[in-house]
Amino acid sequence: MRGLIGNRWAELGAMALLIGLVGLILPSGYYFRVGALVLVSAIAALGLNLLLGYAGQVSLGHAGFVGIGAYAVALLPTYWGVPTLLALAGGAVFSGLLALALGRPILRLKGHFLAVATLGLGILVAMVLTNEARITGGPDGMPVPRLELFGTRIRAPETWYWITGGVLLVATFFAQNLLNSSTGRALRALHDSEVAARAAGIDVARIKGIVFAVSAIYASVSGSLLALLNGHITPDVASFLNSIELVTMVVLGGMGSLLGSLIGAAVLVILPQALTIFHEYEHLLLGSFIILIMIFLRDGIVPTLRKRFTERGS
Amino acid sequence: MSLLAVKGLGIGFGGIRAVDNVTFSTEPGKIFSIIGPNGAGKTTLFNLISGVYRTESGSVTILDEEVTRLSPEALAARGMARTFQNLQVFFRMSALDNVMVGAHVHEAPRGLSHLLGLPSTARENRQTRDEAMALLTRLRLADVAERTAGNLSYGQLKRLEIARALASRPKILLLDEPAAGCNPTETAEIDEIIVEVARSGVGILLVEHDMKLVMGVSDRVLVLTQGRVLIEGTPAEVANSPAVIEAYLGTGLPSLEATHA
Secondary structure, three states: OOOHHHHHHHHHHHHHHHHHHHHHOOOOOHHHHHHHHHHHHHHHHHHHHHHHOOOOOOOOOHHHHHHHHHHHHHHHHHHOOOOHHHHHHHHHHHHHHHHHHHHHHHHOOOOOHHHHHHHHHHHHHHHHHHHOOOHHHHHHHHEEEOEOOOEEEOOOHHHHHHHHHHHHHHHHHHHHHOOOOOHHHHHHHHHOOHHHHHHHHOOOOHHHHHHHHHHHHHHHHHHHHHHHOOOOHHHHEEEHHHHHHHHHHHHHHHOOOOHHHHHHHHHHHHHHHHHHHHHHHHHHHHHHHHHHHHHHHOOOHOOOOOOOHHHOOO | OEEEEEEEEEEEOOEEEEEEEEEEEEOOEEEEEEOOOOOOHHHHHHHHOOOOOOEEEEEEEEEEEEEEOOOHHHHHOOEEEOOOOOOOOOOOOOOHHHHHHOOOOOEEEEEOOOHHHOOHHHHHHHHHHHHHHHHHHOOOOHHHHHOHHHHOHHHHHHHHHHHHOOOOOOOOEEEEEEEEOOHHHHOOOOOOOOHHHOOOOOOOEEEOOOHHHHHHHHHHEEEEEEEEEEEEEEEHHHOHHHHHHHHOOOOOOOHHHHHHO
């Protein structure tokens, strides 16, 4: 049992199994839609986990990159007739390059300063999307042309569930590859001691830039898929609240656990849906639930449970 | 040609010359020790040489190549490795991963092929892992290779830092109090390791409080007081110098032996 858990592909396998099994038992379109929303959020959370959970660099502005991805698939096909998939790739490349360009100066900062700088980045994107009302529709948002694959429009929530699940698995595969390389070891090392990492010959600025760019690309792809899934988009996707929600997903699910990103996303997407029956007490209950998780599962859901499981097993 | 040559190195903090006009040079395979009372500037000197601080005056060369004011990562690429007085271990990573990070300078910086998981990455990982395991075995840490570093004992962590430093296959190794806080058995182990590493041709620069260790293993000893070089010589010369005895004990005490009492 221990060997299975320790295996580096176990998380990818567990994730595939989870997505597959849940996909088989979901009863209706509504549930598939919620499932797809979970998977879309998990892609962004996964990228942020590389930055926050593994490399230990805080970003409070990641929703900004989600916004860039979302508006890329809304604006480019609408105004310039760019094919949707190309627009998705374009948004991802732009986000990655923006992260690389801004990463150098921003990631020199530490702790609170880094948090505030990334916060500013996110707010800037949200403001541009809101104020360029002429093309973005302002606060009311804009419709997103549907994705067409093989001549058919993708609308069914079931289809979106499987597409986003596939993308999440590919994203996990890449993340796993990165972590299991010298780049991955370097980014985990600078989390614990930057001075020792530099003494070991690690170009800290370069590694931070890479992981910031990768996480930005993940956020952008997540945003594109979200826009296509919803068919309509507003600047709210890039809001500060969404950035915080992404951070909460990572911390709740488990910093430094890829499977944790999916679990964290699931909790934060499903719970508010389930709690709507309590009407005005919804937020109170959601907050209490998160506090309880952080008290009893301090390292995040997945790492804490795994630790208990392996300790009992050995 | 000396391995590491330091000439007129100096830095001040708010009017105090923490390190002032320090000059010395070291040879491959030799152990060069820096001693001095608390606050003499030993660790500051180390941080200047290893690029953590930028020197205000003087120069540092490795094998006649000018490396003054280079960053720590640039110095690592030129064959310098170091350990830290206060442990700077990657506590969340396994002991094996810690040592593998040490080999970073020998791994290709190819982020994209790492992301795609190309076969070259797997090959690189295997090679680095084999080398790291060999080092862990050499430092008697093989049985804790998969343990998280945060769960290791103090003595093990001290050795783990040395293993990580050696993973870069350094020409010059800076050890900042490798035996600080270790019990006599652990100190003897570290002693043995230092001598063995020097014998393999690595030049060693050692800062250490443990006099017995320093006098036992060093080829040359430099005494630093208030940021300046008091004396440099063989361990015997240094131990018998009246100036050293005065710097350590003040006047009025008969010999250095009193420190061991």
